[in-house]
Amino acid sequence: MSRGLVTKRGKKPGTAPGTLIHTGKKTDHPIRLRVVDYNDETLTAADGVDMAACATLPAGKLTRWLRVEGVHDPALIETLGNGINLHPLVMEDILNTDQRAKIEDYDHYVYLVMRMLHLDPDTHQVRSQQLSLILGEQLLISLQEHPDTLFDQIETRLRAGKRMRFLQSDYLAYALVDAVVDNYFVVLEQLGEQIESLEEELIAHPTPATLARIHHFKREMLLLRKSIWPLREVISRLARDENDLVRRETQVFLRDVYDHTIHVLDIVDTLRELLVGMLDLYLSSISNRMNEIMKVLTIIATVFMPLTFIAGVYGMNFEVMPELGWTWAYPVVLVAMAGIGGGLMRWFWRKGWLRQS
Amino acid sequence: MSRGLVTKRGKKPGTAPGTLIHTGKKTDHPIRLRVVDYNDETLTAADGVDMAACATLPAGKLTRWLRVEGVHDPALIETLGNGINLHPLVMEDILNTDQRAKIEDYDHYVYLVMRMLHLDPDTHQVRSQQLSLILGEQLLISLQEHPDTLFDQIETRLRAGKRMRFLQSDYLAYALVDAVVDNYFVVLEQLGEQIESLEEELIAHPTPATLARIHHFKREMLLLRKSIWPLREVISRLARDENDLVRRETQVFLRDVYDHTIHVLDIVDTLRELLVGMLDLYLSSISNRMNEIMKVLTIIATVFMPLTFIAGVYGMNFEVMPELGWTWAYPVVLVAMAGIGGGLMRWFWRKGWLRQS
Amino acid sequence: MSRGLVTKRGKKPGTAPGTLIHTGKKTDHPIRLRVVDYNDETLTAADGVDMAACATLPAGKLTRWLRVEGVHDPALIETLGNGINLHPLVMEDILNTDQRAKIEDYDHYVYLVMRMLHLDPDTHQVRSQQLSLILGEQLLISLQEHPDTLFDQIETRLRAGKRMRFLQSDYLAYALVDAVVDNYFVVLEQLGEQIESLEEELIAHPTPATLARIHHFKREMLLLRKSIWPLREVISRLARDENDLVRRETQVFLRDVYDHTIHVLDIVDTLRELLVGMLDLYLSSISNRMNEIMKVLTIIATVFMPLTFIAGVYGMNFEVMPELGWTWAYPVVLVAMAGIGGGLMRWFWRKGWLRQS
């Protein structure tokens, strides 16, 4: 349950900026390093290379894509950062895996942070990991917390299509960001389907569990929005600002991603408002059921209390109760009771309490 | 029920931009192509023409309006797009029929997406389809998902009035946008009438079905607002930006459409706030009815419990109960019971519980 | 009840802009035309003049004020519009009497729409009609839907004070707008008084009718705000924009009207928030009354159920029940019952349930 609200920050207040401490969840999967060097004629890919070697850019007109999966080893990040001359704050941000999406311009590179999402199929919770992109001339470094198959598709395209290989690191960065944002739609589709089936459940037979699920999804939407909202501005700046590293042709594509981000936020907001409406509906349905319960009680009490009272009267032991001796008294009283009961039922019928509503 | 919240996107994250996959609802109605060529002197219209031929603009000072009804054939869109040199992202957007309204300036054309609405008469649900407009010099292409009679009226005007024919593709684009926005008013009028009759029903005799209908309309308003809101900015940009393709005379008319769009949003917001007010009213009316039910129960219990108790007392079998032997005991007790019952009823009358409220 | 939410628009989507169809409520009162020509030396006024003649401006340094009361005759508006060369969209807007307040600059005139309000004394509903102003050099045309005495006062001032007659059509336009906005205060004063008396009623003795009235006033405030909000920007533009037709001296006065408009909106918002607070208070008071009702029921049941049980025990017919034969059994049981009842009442007293709250 401690997922996502306030993440523990390892850093103690007062420590120097640029102090490299990994602050995400402790993991011990091996860190995967993969280097893809390509231009329009050739493409080589290698796994498990040495970080120090990676930092030395390849000769010739090659564009290098360095994929790092796992950032829980500060020493490694420091080696890389020093190799390509990163600002200490950037190294710190790569390790502090609870950043808001942001973009920062440095002299020879752009640093971009965003969050990758996926839906845990068991708990229906949205999980996120931090993606750091460092975009330099002929260089793109992507740093994720965990291995993930989302970017394999892009390597496949790079390998397959010559057209994409002509394009450079900025287009590659666009391709990664686009894949991440498109994946938001996948997550939202899954959430949307669950919310709609919850809505059907709510209308058909609401239970307290329905309420807990509405609360769960409201919480997820809150965290989703928190993750995606700052990305809006990040991509807007990337798509619109003057920048030597992002070519104008790529900006056309980035504007398309920007529209998608706005669309994602639109959907999140729509789902949130729908969930608020569902909560209102739930509360009303509780009140309605309460009314039904009270009606049953009131009908029963109203019918039987007077009858029991009459029976009580003729159960009294006074010596002088002339009715008790009359031959037809008993059937007359029974008929009167039936009449009173029937009359009350008719009254309730007229009030509409007996009809199913 | 899966209409409108989060639409399935066929595109897998990581595929290349410009990959042409139709992502709307699967339909198999035949695609209708209609070409209208006109200038101030002549007008020819042809149906079912070949897409490749359409892409070749007519000779002379003719303005061409190409109406495409059905976008579920990617090959066709590709033929058209390549013929008139569309950006791959535009072709992708035409096929992904879940776009937010947007406008994009390209060198030799403007691409504009918006949503056409109509109200399903059976389910009272708002249905929408995507309208793509490509406005070029002497050329307007309108692409809809399904056939629809809304634009026939405009062809009729084109055919009838010479005055309109003098005007060029930008005015024609305005005429289409104006027709779409005017149709929003028609949809809102129908919804508004239903909401007002729902309000009357709510005040007269609210039932749980009323609640479900309030929820339904709130949901519709949510989706309507989501569809129309981005159009505001689209038309504003069309009406105010410098643009070679949109003449200043046409911008006067577009500002009028802009005012209408604002007005539509105004009405949507007003209806939403009204629905929120109706929900409050509904909740209050449930509570009021609960009060009524409880009053009935309390009156019945308060009157008959003491009486039943008295009857119970004189039904006890103690051997020494002097009252039992008195001759007038029974009538005295009956009168006392009537007095107690009457007194309680009078108390309730004074409290105002017996008056209809 | 169909007043004000979504007005029927006569125009069918797809018809040409500038198609002149009157879309307001059908009325058949005669249209009143009144021409007032004045300068600092002279003033002539004539009623029931011919529309075609009106369009011809008077010779000399006269300023003409043309008052049109009734716009349900499209032919008349067309005659007028053509006479003074109005844009077709302006003529359409004059006839479509459901416009939002707006201002439009044309070459030789300014077109301004706003809504005049008055409170229907019977239904306590705010009624509105559209006021169109066409401000030209030496010319002001005011077009209302119905006759109204609000502007008579201004004609009187024109007739009386030489000072006002020196001033020209822009100051006259200001005078009309000022009168309309001042009248908003009158309407709000009346509504405010009713809302305050409703608040007193709510605190003293709330009934379901109170709830319906709160809902009614919330609805009125919603529609009021919708009417007045856009006027804010209209007057701001009139008061601040460079404009040949509005002199700087007049703009000082218009800024004053602008402040009044803001003040009106302030009051509307305050009243709306007050109504929301009143609704909360109402809901709480229902819950409080429910508590009172349940307390009565619970006290009655708690006191009499044990007593009735005891009476029932001694009403059993077992042959061996030694107590039944004891001489003092009956009084002892009665005293015990009184003790139990009294003890329970004391318990409730201690719990504070018997005190009026």
Place this chain on the structure above:
Amino acid sequence: MSRGLVTKRGKKPGTAPGTLIHTGKKTDHPIRLRVVDYNDETLTAADGVDMAACATLPAGKLTRWLRVEGVHDPALIETLGNGINLHPLVMEDILNTDQRAKIEDYDHYVYLVMRMLHLDPDTHQVRSQQLSLILGEQLLISLQEHPDTLFDQIETRLRAGKRMRFLQSDYLAYALVDAVVDNYFVVLEQLGEQIESLEEELIAHPTPATLARIHHFKREMLLLRKSIWPLREVISRLARDENDLVRRETQVFLRDVYDHTIHVLDIVDTLRELLVGMLDLYLSSISNRMNEIMKVLTIIATVFMPLTFIAGVYGMNFEVMPELGWTWAYPVVLVAMAGIGGGLMRWFWRKGWLRQS
């Protein structure tokens, strides 16, 4: 109760701007005029002077502060206004004592309106009066509705400290505004204390009177916010705009007042949100008490209904009921009843209904 919501405006719509009618509450206290003329060397103060004389500025390098307490005499204001050449709209605004805070630049003076607040110690209601300031070269006129001791302190400082006397009318204006804003803190402190004691009362023992008091304070906050909000912009303009009458040294001080105003609004908003939270708490506490009441009822009914039923069974008069003749039947039934009652109580204990919550 009619205080503050919508003030009656004496002015009839359509009357000329600048028509001088006093529109505040009718009062008949005498109007106090006090003139303070000072420079760094001398200071003279006189009471009850003639208004016409006041308008003539003193000779020499004297700064004049004219304090007017009471604006219910239009003739007096007109004399003053004409004497120093005020715009008719300014004179009208001085008399209409329901203005929003505003600032207006005229050629030779600045006109500033704001509201002075104090808390009525009896009703705990915030009362406000209008303060008009006219700031000219060497001249400051302050016009209040009622006498008030707030500014006496400033005159004392003027009299005491030479340092302040060097400074001119703009600094004096700052001193007045600062005193007014500082007084807002005093009012808010008093309200804040009452709200906090209300919060304690709410947590300890909420009653319907608590609810009424929450509503009362919400209403006060609404009106307070309405009074103070526009002042924000007024002081911001005074502190930042270029203006011949306000020196740069004074603007440093005005920025300080601006910060105070923001702080006041902050506190008002915090108190409002706290009151909203208190209302939620109140509603929850009602529901909680309802639960308690219903538990008592349900426990009583659940325990005694089965027992009364058993007693009723053995009170039946069938001739053949073998148990009735058994010797130990009565004690056995009594024990069984005790067992059933005890079992039910234990069940309730396990459900936690008997524990105080």
Place this chain on the structure above:
Amino acid sequence: MSRGLVTKRGKKPGTAPGTLIHTGKKTDHPIRLRVVDYNDETLTAADGVDMAACATLPAGKLTRWLRVEGVHDPALIETLGNGINLHPLVMEDILNTDQRAKIEDYDHYVYLVMRMLHLDPDTHQVRSQQLSLILGEQLLISLQEHPDTLFDQIETRLRAGKRMRFLQSDYLAYALVDAVVDNYFVVLEQLGEQIESLEEELIAHPTPATLARIHHFKREMLLLRKSIWPLREVISRLARDENDLVRRETQVFLRDVYDHTIHVLDIVDTLRELLVGMLDLYLSSISNRMNEIMKVLTIIATVFMPLTFIAGVYGMNFEVMPELGWTWAYPVVLVAMAGIGGGLMRWFWRKGWLRQS
């Protein structure tokens, strides 16, 4: 409880600005003065020095950090202020320890106020104290209300790392602000953990105490937000404005602190919305429990009222009641009663009232 809402301001309205009165909570701990003088070669620190001496800057290229812990002695502040020529308003602000965060540029120094937070471990309340920073050339003065260990870490870094000592007073100011903001995360982590455990408690077994705690945390969030919100703009101005005292290298670091501040506000807002959701959940759970209680009552009443009535009928004393004489009547009636009771229970089972929900 009077903590934080509206702080008492000692200053009486109308007193001169710059009047030095300490307005925070009265404390009498001794004021600690500590001077740290450093450059890249040397560092000397001294405690308990004389304030007058402190104001004289050290000779040579030393940067002085003056730590003042305790501001409740106006005379001391005046000595310091006069020594380094502070504006009277700055001295007043240092003493009025209820300032909103703000930044003010003076000619030779920048004055910055912000709030330091810590969580009281006993009451779970957020406590705040005011931190004033005066940043001059080669000089940084930090003034806190109480001693606190947060800045000791920074002195340690200064003492340890030569790198930091090269940097000047602006970087030192950044280090302090960064430590304060990082500490916000620590406070929020603690609050977040408590809120999450409260959420678990709410879902598992909500009690009225849960409600009080939700209210408590909402109140804390309100006050937290109020404290942190204005800091956003303060740091933004420090990080972006041109300023002689803040070097461009330091601004890179300040932008990082700015991002952290936004992140903190994000978390505060997320927690607030979560608390609102928890309140809704609580209210729903009360209603649900009410339903459960009412179900128990209704089941009991519905089952036993008809049975008691039947027993009552056969307890009547009519002389002619033939059934009473039948041999099998008693067992038949018992069986019939069991049948009726069982039938009702089955009905409730079918309605789902007997299943745990």
